Amino acid sequence: MYASVIVDIPSKSVNQVFDYRVPEGMLDILKVGHRVLVPFGRRTIQGYVMKLSEMTDFDLERIKEIARTLDIEPVLTEEMVIIAKHLADYYIDQYISVIETILPAALKANYKKVLRLAEGHGATAKRLLESHQQGGEVETRRLPAPVLEELAPHLASGEIKEETVITQHTKKKTALAVYSLRHPEVELSRAKKQQELLDVIESSSEPIFIRDLAAEGFSNHLVNELVRKGYVEKVERQMERDPYADRVFTLDPPKVLNEEQQHAYDRIAEMMDAGEPRTFLLHGITGSGKTEVYLQVIQKVMDEGRNAIMLVPEIALTPQMVNRFKSRFGDDVAVLHSGLSHGEKYDEWRKIKEGRARVSVGARSSVFAPFENIGAIIVDEEHETTYKQGDRPMYHATEVAKFRSRYHNCPLILGTATPSLETYARSERGVYERLELTQRAGTKVLPEIHVVDMAEEHRGGNTSIISQTLKEAIDQRIERGEQTVLLLNRRGYSNFQICQNCGYVPICPNCDISLTYHKSNSSLLCHYCGYESAVRRICENCQSDDVTFRGTGTEKVEEILRDMFDTEIVRMDNDTTRRKGMHEKLLDRFEEEEIPILLGTQMIAKGLDYPKVTLVGVLNADTMLNLPDFRANEKTYQLLTQVSGRAGRHALSGEVIFQTYNPSHYAIQLAKGNDYRQFYEKEMAFRRLARYSPFYFHVLFTVSSEDISKCLKATSHIHDALVDAVSDKSIIVGPSPSPLERINRQYRFQIMLKYKREPALLEVLGGLDEYYHEAYRTEGVSLRIDVDPQVI
Numbered sequence: 001m002y003a004s005v006i007v008d009i010p011s012k013s014v015n016q017v018f019d020y021r022v023p024e025g026m027l028d029i030l031k032v033g034h035r036v037l038v039p040f041g042r043r044t045i046q047g048y049v050m051k052l053s054e055m056t057d058f059d060l061e062r063i064k065e066i067a068r069t070l071d072i073e074p075v076l077t078e079e080m081v082i083i084a085k086h087l088a089d090y091y092i093d094q095y096i097s098v099i100e101t102i103l104p105a106a107l108k109a110n111y112k113k114v115l116r117l118a119e120g121h122g123a124t125a126k127r128l129l130e131s132h133q134q135g136g137e138v139e140t141r142r143l144p145a146p147v148l149e150e151l152a153p154h155l156a157s158g159e160i161k162e163e164t165v166i167t168q169h170t171k172k173k174t175a176l177a178v179y180s181l182r183h184p185e186v187e188l189s190r191a192k193k194q195q196e197l198l199d200v201i202e203s204s205s206e207p208i209f210i211r212d213l214a215a216e217g218f219s220n221h222l223v224n225e226l227v228r229k230g231y232v233e234k235v236e237r238q239m240e241r242d243p244y245a246d247r248v249f250t251l252d253p254p255k256v257l258n259e260e261q262q263h264a265y266d267r268i269a270e271m272m273d274a275g276e277p278r279t280f281l282l283h284g285i286t287g288s289g290k291t292e293v294y295l296q297v298i299q300k301v302m303d304e305g306r307n308a309i310m311l312v313p314e315i316a317l318t319p320q321m322v323n324r325f326k327s328r329f330g331d332d333v334a335v336l337h338s339g340l341s342h343g344e345k346y347d348e349w350r351k352i353k354e355g356r357a358r359v360s361v362g363a364r365s366s367v368f369a370p371f372e373n374i375g376a377i378i379v380d381e382e383h384e385t386t387y388k389q390g391d392r393p394m395y396h397a398t399e400v401a402k403f404r405s406r407y408h409n410c411p412l413i414l415g416t417a418t419p420s421l422e423t424y425a426r427s428e429r430g431v432y433e434r435l436e437l438t439q440r441a442g443t444k445v446l447p448e449i450h451v452v453d454m455a456e457e458h459r460g461g462n463t464s465i466i467s468q469t470l471k472e473a474i475d476q477r478i479e480r481g482e483q484t485v486l487l488l489n490r491r492g493y494s495n496f497q498i499c500q501n502c503g504y505v506p507i508c509p510n511c512d513i514s515l516t517y518h519k520s521n522s523s524l525l526c527h528y529c530g531y532e533s534a535v536r537r538i539c540e541n542c543q544s545d546d547v548t549f550r551g552t553g554t555e556k557v558e559e560i561l562r563d564m565f566d567t568e569i570v571r572m573d574n575d576t577t578r579r580k581g582m583h584e585k586l587l588d589r590f591e592e593e594e595i596p597i598l599l600g601t602q603m604i605a606k607g608l609d610y611p612k613v614t615l616v617g618v619l620n621a622d623t624m625l626n627l628p629d630f631r632a633n634e635k636t637y638q639l640l641t642q643v644s645g646r647a648g649r650h651a652l653s654g655e656v657i658f659q660t661y662n663p664s665h666y667a668i669q670l671a672k673g674n675d676y677r678q679f680y681e682k683e684m685a686f687r688r689l690a691r692y693s694p695f696y697f698h699v700l701f702t703v704s705s706e707d708i709s710k711c712l713k714a715t716s717h718i719h720d721a722l723v724d725a726v727s728d729k730s731i732i733v734g735p736s737p738s739p740l741e742r743i744n745r746q747y748r749f750q751i752m753l754k755y756k757r758e759p760a761l762l763e764v765l766g767g768l769d770e771y772y773h774e775a776y777r778t779e780g781v782s783l784r785i786d787v788d789p790q791v792i
């Protein structure tokens with residue numbers, strides 16, 4: 001038997017399988033998807049088994065043997081092996097980098113570390129085994145994964161019983177627990193609740209976690225009373241790591257679906273029963289009850305003993321979504337959070353792999369959740385660009401989801417209020433089945449939207465960033481004890497510093513971009529590379545002291561609002577949410593303390609659902625319109641619709657104010673009228689004329705180098721290669737400087753290929769990629785090939 005192995009060497013030149021002989025003792029154990037250690041040159045390295053076969057083209061005299069396996073069960077399922085290959089081919093990348101994207105980072109440990117661990121744990125495993133053979137108990141659930149790996153052969157042979165194995169690597173984390181000091185004579189007759197609590201604690205032979213008591217309705221205060229009276233004592237106990245452990249979720253029962261929801265549910269359920277991998281577009285206005293449909297579809301999936309994957313754009317920004325899933329399904333939900341440590345991610349991954357979780361909720365990479373029997377996949381806010389990975393491999397999660405839906409013969413549901421043009425166009429052609437939710441759930445209606453022309457506002461003498469209309473509306477909310485959400489898509493204090501004597505603007509030495517002034521730490525910061533310098537009050541160019549700041553960011557608006565309304569404000573942007581858990585903390589404060597105003601960048605546009613929010617203000621609706629990207633109008637429409645959807649979701653009705661310098665622009669006007677259909681038609685006309693997606697596919701080539709002449713030479717080489725290779729129906733745009741021409745000392749030039757059909761394209765791209773992989777080593781020129789780019 002021979003195994004074809006992808007080895008962990010991130011180089012184009014070894015982007016292929018190597019065959020190894022499978023040693024006798026491994027014949028029954030080794031499967032496709034196993035991690036192995038193999039000799040490679042004079043080293044031993046980690047690899048993944050992609051194929052097992054009785055034949056090999058390798059020279060039988062020289063073929064080497066697999067040294068050892070690293071896991072009890074294969075880490076990659078057969079499905080993942082196929083996906084890895086598909087993604088590497090489609091997105092022009094290396095197999096090993098795709099495999100490492102699919103697996104949790106904790107498994108990428110380099111082979112030396114693995115070996116060292118294995119040796120250290122080998123001794124532990126040996127001791128355990130001896131103790132076990134002498135009748136001792138092996139508590140496998142407490143063992144770290146490497147020890148279990150050592151024990152694998154003994155497990156395989158039945159020497160140790162399999163059912164005792166829970167390979168969860170338990171993290172040492174403690175929480176407070178209480179136990180009874182056993183005063184049988186205690187009678188707390190006048191404190192019934194305390195007596196009840198004491199009974200609960202006494203009935204347990206082990207200390208009970210205080211958080212578990214809280215979930216049962218016993219408050220911290222009550223526990224402390226018993227401690228104070230000396231009936232119980234607090235101790236620290238170890239617990240398995242669960243990032244949501246200290247939260248209490250109240251059970252949320254399913255709602256009776258309205259007619260449109262029911263129709264959507266029925267269609268999805270029908271396809272699920274038929275085992276048809278259909279893609280649905282669930283197009284529902286904000287607050288129309290899409291999430292309720294997801295939840296009920298998932299309930300059906302679980303009732304049938306299958307699993308579901310729920311993708312959200314960015315989980316840190318959608319804590320309320322996690323709450324709803326936890327409230328409905330409890331511990332059956334695994335949350336794959338970008339804020340988790342490697343160890344925590346690995347824990348959640350194992351939870352799924354071992355069948356202890358039934359549903360996963362997570363961002364982009366959780367589309368690889370290792371379920372083996374998927375009944376439905378859901379992509380919420382399908383239009384979001386975060387579903388496309390910005391680094392290699394530059395995969396799109398929806399594409400992976402489609403692949404998995406076909407593999408498992410289950411429906412895929414793309415939900416949004418503002419579909420991407422590509423998705424809506426497919427629903428028009430019947431490639432996807434469209435389901436519409438046109439009303440807000442319950443008796444709620446969409447908020448009323450007003451557009452304020454800021455140019456007129458300035459002519460009328462108000463030069464503030466807050467228009468008179470918005471000011472009055474906020475005042476009203478404060479008076480009525482309601483809340484306001486304000487969006488300004490620009491962080492920092494001022495956009496840039498300028499010398500009023502000579503016009504000099506300090507720019508980043510690495511990026512040719514003006515530096516943003518941050519007042520809190522008195523610095524000028526580059527938002528692209530992180531370069532930071534202290535503010536100087538004297539012009540570097542002419543030594544004049546007549547320097548000033550222009551443009552307004554969230555930090556400054558916070559000051560303005562505080563002066564204007566004399567009230568507390570919660571500000572949410574990259575600067576205030578850098579620390580882990582800050583998103584949730586700030587949102588909790590906004591809700592619980594009923595702070596009148598929440599000000600933030602676009603991170604506040606998604607998912608928020610607070611009953612007292614009745615006003616949403618967009619301070620500058622034009623920021624996205626001016627981006628040099630053919631999707632600028634689409635992004636503007638989407639952002640305005642999303643953020644408007646935060647207002648009036650409950651009993652109180654909502655109002656929205658857009659401030660803009662382009663009051664008649666169709667993206668703004670149609671967002672105001674909530675007319676997606678007309679926006680789609682207008683935007684499609686523009687796309688057709690300019691020959692952009694969805695009428696053409698795109699590939700974006702970006703060349704970068706510190707040496708501008710090398711950039712130019714490389715782009716003209718790529719241009720010529722494309723002219724030779726593609727059909728004359730395809731369009732090659734460029735070379736031209738990238739919208740941000742220099743970042744991190746690297747010059748950047750780009751070429752865009754637009755095509756409808758290019759059967760041989762993959763080979764051309766593969767060739768170019770290989771060539772520039774080498775050129776990077778020798779000449780410092782790199783090429784990035786972005787297939788189906790999201791951001792130009």
Ligand code: ADP
Nearest residue numbers: 255256257258286287288289290291292441442
């Ligand atoms: P979306 O995901 O489309 O923004 P949600 O699912 O969050 O909408 O629903 C908006 C609000 O309406 C939520 O508070 C939800 O609990 C409620 N809701 C959803 N469906 C129903 C229903 N069928 N009956 C009553 N309330 C509902």
Ligand code: ZN
Nearest residue numbers: 499502539542
């Ligand atoms: Zn100057």
Ligand code: ZN
Nearest residue numbers: 508511526529
């Ligand atoms: Zn910079």
